Amino acid sequence: MASGKFITFEGGEGSGKSTQAKLLADRLRAKGIDVVLTREPGGSPFAEQIRELLLSGNLAPHPPLAEALLFYAARADHMATTIRPALAAGRWVICDRFSDSTRVYQGGAGGLGADVLAELERLVVGAGQPHLTLILDLAPALGLARAEARRTGPGDVACAEADPYERRDLAFHERLRAGYLAIAGAEPARCAVVDAAEAADAIAARVWSLVESRLLAGRP
Template sequence: MGRGRFITLEGGEGAGKSTLARALSQRLREAGASVVTTREPGGSAKAEAIREAILAGRIKEYGAFAEALMFSAARIDHIDRLIRPALAQDNWVICDRFIDSTRVYQGVLGEIEAKLLAELEQVTIDGLMPELTLILDLDPEIGLARAAGRRSPGESVDRFESETLAFHRRLREAYLEIARQEPQRCAVLDAGLPPAALADAAWAVLSERLTTRQGS
C-alpha cells in the first residue's frame, strides 16, 4: 500500500463515522496496510481529558472561541503524539473528526470570524492537512435518533447532541459547503446507506483518489 496516508471522517451526530472508520481500517489491513484509527477531540491522554470537559459542556459558557482554543490545544497534542509519528512510520491514519468539525461547529455555527479561525488552524496543524476527507451526509433527524439510540440508560446527552434541530440542519449545510469549496480533498457520501454499502462507497472513493496517487 506504499506510504501512509491521512484520512478524516466528518459529518453530523449519528452519521456513522466510527462504524465506517472500523470498516475502512479492516479493509486497509486486508490490503496490507498498517492502520491507526483515532478520534477528535481525543487520541492522546491530554486530548482525551479535554474531550471530557468539552462534551460535558464545561467550556460552553465561555463561548465558541474558548471552545475552539480547547479543541486546538487537544489537536496539537494529538498531532504531536499520535498522528505525525504514525504517518512517519508509514501507517495510514483514519481520524473521526478533524479541522472541518472546528470550522463548522465553532466557525460557522459559533460565528467566529473566518480569518481568525483560519489563523488558529494554521498554527494548530502546522501544514498537516488530510489527503482525503469523507463527509457523511445524513438527515439530522435521523442522525439524532441514531445518537439517542446508542446512549446507555441514564447516560446524559452531550454538549452538541443537545443543540436544536435547526442547529444540526445548519451544521449539515456547512459541511456540504466545505465539500463544494474543496472538492479535491472532500467527498460526500450518503450516510443513510446500510453500513456495508456505505463502506463500499467509501472504499471506492479511497481506492480511486489515494491508492492511484502513491507515486505522487
C-alpha cells in the first residue's frame, strides 16, 4: 500500500496551529482520506506523559540539552507508536508542532546549538521528515493576545494557566518567529509560510491550496 503523507503545523504561541490542523483534517476526511490528527509534545501514551511534565511549569532548573532530550524522547515514541505505523498503513498524519519547534524553542531562541539539534533529529526523525510543513507566521504580540483571550475568554476551555513558554518575554517570541522564517528559507521544498494574521477561513483556504498543489496534484 502507498505510504501516506506527513504534514506538520508550526508557528509561535496562538498562531492558529491547532485551529488549522483540525480544519485541514476535516477537509481531507471529507475527500475520503484517512487522517490521523496528532500533536507534540505528545501523540502517544508515553509522549503525553512527557508532555505533562514539560508543560507543567513545575520543572526544577535544568540545562537546555536535558530539555531537548525530553522532547526527543517523546518524539521517538510518537514516531514509533503513532506516526510511522499510520504512514505505513497509507494514512495521512497531521501533526500540531514537530521538530522545527524544538529547533526554534530549544535551539535558536533557547540557546542550544543547531548542530546538537540536527544530530538528535537525524537519530529520531531521520528520513521521516514531513512532506509539508506549514509555518503560521504572526506578530508575537498578536499570537500571545489570542492565546490569552482563549484562556480567559468565556467557554469551557477557559482558565488553563499560561504554559512556561507563553510566559517568556517578547524578545524570546521574536526569536521564535525569526527562527521559523529561517527554516522556511533554508528548506523551501518542505516548508511554506502562511500569513496567520488573516481570518481563520482565509488561512484555511491558503493551506488547502498548498496541500492541493504540493501533495494532491496528480491524485485521482
